[in-house]
Amino acid sequence: MKFKKxxxxxxxxVLATSCNDFLEPEPSSAITSENYYTxxxxxxxxxxxxxxxxxxxxxxxxxxNHGVQYEFYVTEMRSGNTSTKIADPDDFxxxxxxxxxxxxxxxxxxxxxxxxxxxxxxxxxxxxxxxxNVDDDTTAIEAEAKFIRxxxxxxxxxxxxxxxxxxxxxxxxxxxxxxTRIDTELVYDLIVSxxxxxxEGLDNTYRTRASKGAAQGLLAKVYLxxxxxxxxxxxxxxxxxxxxGVYQLIDFNDVFYTxxxxxxxxxxxxxxxxxxxxxxxxxxxxxxxxxxxLNYATYDLVDDLNEFGGDIRVQNSFRQDPVHLxxxxxxxxxxxxxxxxxxxxxTPDFDGNPELAGNDWIVLRYADILLLHVEAIMADGNxxxxxxxxxxxxxxxxxxxxxxxxxxxxxxxxxxxRRVELAFENxxxxxxxxxxxxxxxxxxxxxxxxxxxxxTDLLLPMPQNExxxxxxxxxxxxxY
Amino acid sequence: xxxxxxxxxxxxxxxxxxxxxxxCASLVACDPSIDSLAFDLPDANSQEDLTPPTAVxxxxxxxxxxxxxxxxxxxxxxxxxxxxxGDGNTFTDDDGADGTNTYPAEGTYTITLTATDNLGVLSxxxxxxxxxxxxxxxxxxxxILEAGFDNGDSGDAxxxxxxxxxxxxxxxxxxxxxxxxxxxxEGSYGAKLPKEGDRVGYQLIGEFTPxxxxxxxxxxxxxxxxxxxxxxxxxxxxxxxxxxDELEANxxxxxxxxxxxxxxxxMVSGELTFNSGGNTSLAIFFFNDADEAYIDSFEIxxxx
Numbered sequence: 212m213k214f215k216k217x218x219x220x221x222x223x224x225v226l227a228t229s230c231n232d233f234l235e236p237e238p239s240s241a242i243t244s245e246n247y248y249t250x251x252x253x254x255x256x257x258x259x260x261x262x263x264x265x266x267x268x269x270x271x272x273x274x275x276n277h278g279v280q281y282e283f284y285v286t287e288m289r290s291g292n293t294s295t296k297i298a299d300p301d302d303f304x305x306x307x308x309x310x311x312x313x314x315x316x317x318x319x320x321x322x323x324x325x326x327x328x329x330x331x332x333x334x335x336x337x338x339x340x341x342x343x344n345v346d347d348d349t350t351a352i353e354a355e356a357k358f359i360r361x362x363x364x365x366x367x368x369x370x371x372x373x374x375x376x377x378x379x380x381x382x383x384x385x386x387x388x389x390x391t392r393i394d395t396e397l398v399y400d401l402i403v404s405x406x407x408x409x410x411e412g413l414d415n416t417y418r419t420r421a422s423k424g425a426a427q428g429l430l431a432k433v434y435l436x437x438x439x440x441x442x443x444x445x446x447x448x449x450x451x452x453x454x455x456g457v458y459q460l461i462d463f464n465d466v467f468y469t470x471x472x473x474x475x476x477x478x479x480x481x482x483x484x485x486x487x488x489x490x491x492x493x494x495x496x497x498x499x500x501x502x503x504x505l506n507y508a509t510y511d512l513v514d515d516l517n518e519f520g521g522d523i524r525v526q527n528s529f530r531q532d533p534v535h536l537x538x539x540x541x542x543x544x545x546x547x548x549x550x551x552x553x554x555x556x557x558t559p560d561f562d563g564n565p566e567l568a569g570n571d572w573i574v575l576r577y578a579d580i581l582l583l584h585v586e587a588i589m590a591d592g593n594x595x596x597x598x599x600x601x602x603x604x605x606x607x608x609x610x611x612x613x614x615x616x617x618x619x620x621x622x623x624x625x626x627x628x629r630r631v632e633l634a635f636e637n638x639x640x641x642x643x644x645x646x647x648x649x650x651x652x653x654x655x656x657x658x659x660x661x662x663x664x665x666x667t668d669l670l671l672p673m674p675q676n677e678x679x680x681x682x683x684x685x686x687x688x689x690x691y
Numbered sequence: 692x693x694x695x696x697x698x699x700x701x702x703x704x705x706x707x708x709x710x711x712x713x714x715c716a717s718l719v720a721c722d723p724s725i726d727s728l729a730f731d732l733p734d735a736n737s738q739e740d741l742t743p744p745t746a747v748x749x750x751x752x753x754x755x756x757x758x759x760x761x762x763x764x765x766x767x768x769x770x771x772x773x774x775x776x777g778d779g780n781t782f783t784d785d786d787g788a789d790g791t792n793t794y795p796a797e798g799t800y801t802i803t804l805t806a807t808d809n810l811g812v813l814s815x816x817x818x819x820x821x822x823x824x825x826x827x828x829x830x831x832x833x834x835i836l837e838a839g840f841d842n843g844d845s846g847d848a849x850x851x852x853x854x855x856x857x858x859x860x861x862x863x864x865x866x867x868x869x870x871x872x873x874x875x876x877e878g879s880y881g882a883k884l885p886k887e888g889d890r891v892g893y894q895l896i897g898e899f900t901p902x903x904x905x906x907x908x909x910x911x912x913x914x915x916x917x918x919x920x921x922x923x924x925x926x927x928x929x930x931x932x933x934x935x936d937e938l939e940a941n942x943x944x945x946x947x948x949x950x951x952x953x954x955x956x957x958m959v960s961g962e963l964t965f966n967s968g969g970n971t972s973l974a975i976f977f978f979n980d981a982d983e984a985y986i987d988s989f990e991i992x993x994x995x
Binding site: 311442445446447450587588590591593595597598599600622647650651654655658665666667668687689 | 747751753754755761762763764765766767785786789790791901902966967969971
């Protein structure tokens, strides 16, 4: 019996230590997000997932995110550049609300864009959160994920104003982070710091993924968009891109229809016909897709292109819809599905299925950078005759066949050049806002066509769905 | 009779009780301090106005014309608006005449926006703006140290100051020499670059205003030491350099004068006009080739 004491001690010891792993087994047959990312290659798969979220789904399902494929609704169609083929005066359709500046908080397309880009942010955050689990050098991966996150936030903050600032993967308890709107200034702080990391950690290997040039270009645009713009910083970034020799202007039509090694593109969202395709190219045609025709050029845009664009841009930016015969309407010619415009007969005649188009979506191209360079030099003045600004401006015009020598550029000249150069590329609304012309230009446009523009229409409504889910945490934008 | 009396008694008891009750009840009911009885019944189906209007707007000055302001109505929960722009102009649409107002002259104006909802609840917001013609920002002109080399080198009075110091850069070339020879300087001393062409002057100056035109002027001269060679002197504005290999890439503006055109033995004027571009600091860099050259009296001015 004298061992009894020792046996008890031994038993207690065994009992106290043995259950450690027993209750928390690592699953051996499943991979979880906590234990998956252990190598750079695995992190890269997560990065590709973030690009996939920007691409969005190539269909029309309401419960799927459509990413950048729906961007034209919330940007170009609110800018006076484009509208639906046949106006919808009662705004019954979500798509008809944009051109008339009568967007409702319940608009499903607004919600889709909002959800899509927070999905992008979530996926970028997953990459960033797992950097610590990888022993190898993750500088480039971090830079790329931060570029993606900044790109998403820059779009959201310009469209919605104050927005929830999510810089890590949220746990279910963090409802306040998910719904509390944060001042735009703080959102821009994150965007700037992410993009600085991106410019330092990236090279110029890719065009459909983040690159140094893309990060510099996006950062330059961010600097010009700030409440107190950093003109000199923006100028220096543009000059670094210009002096890098990596990019150049190419034939205007080739910008949109050559995708391999396109020297003009700094960053585009890649699509491939059939397997990884997009639907926006089809949607902008007549009666293909779910609508009778979207993102048609307004007469306002066509008039400006005809007067100021020059023949090359007139021929390659739009065409008269050959199918629609009851009135004269114009379609975008920059993104014909896989280059196939459906022919010029009253019946659309496509070789393949236009809804499986592979056209890439160009986010940043060199002409944009050259015009941003002019904008940075003009700074808060109304005009410039600086040689560097004139050189950049002249390059863009020369390529468009407008070779008359420019000796002075006014703010209005710059805005017009951007309109005719970058029509249908989702820049117009942001350009008007950034250059302080949105209210005057859009008021005049709206009055002319009997639309309902007021200053509060410069921001979209927060999606009603989010406001409802927030239990009062999320406020609505004024005017909605 | 007995029955009647009984009845009377009964009724008076009851009456007494009822009147007591009424008295009590009326005493209590009239007391307004009892909350539950002071309640005022609402009209049918009415609800409290949980969303009263809040008037807010923002004002921004037009880039093209300082007298014109743009107003953005940021009011919430309101249906009609009244704008008073403070100069006698009033409007009732959302953004008040599409949100622009041009003031007659400089001055301080108080803008008042009154927002009303359909229940007639008002909210008023006022802001003062000062309409004033913006000053044209002056272009910064940097200072050049020892621009005339007039303190000489450490061998000249004042000995504690060496005019060459701000111009030294051993990465780019040897330090310049100081001269007091007649016809080859202005003031007390000037700079000399011997015929070997291995000495330079380099001075980083700032602050420049970006994208402005400047003129750098100076005096220079050649001395004919080598008959067969056509000497030259170059003056450049460069971005900061660490090696002479960077000269071409870093040059913002450069001018070269040659002996055959400028002549020898007398000081002549030279100037370099350049645009500061995206730079807030730039260096003056000068060097010679093939024959002895002199340089003096640097001045810089903004042209706009």
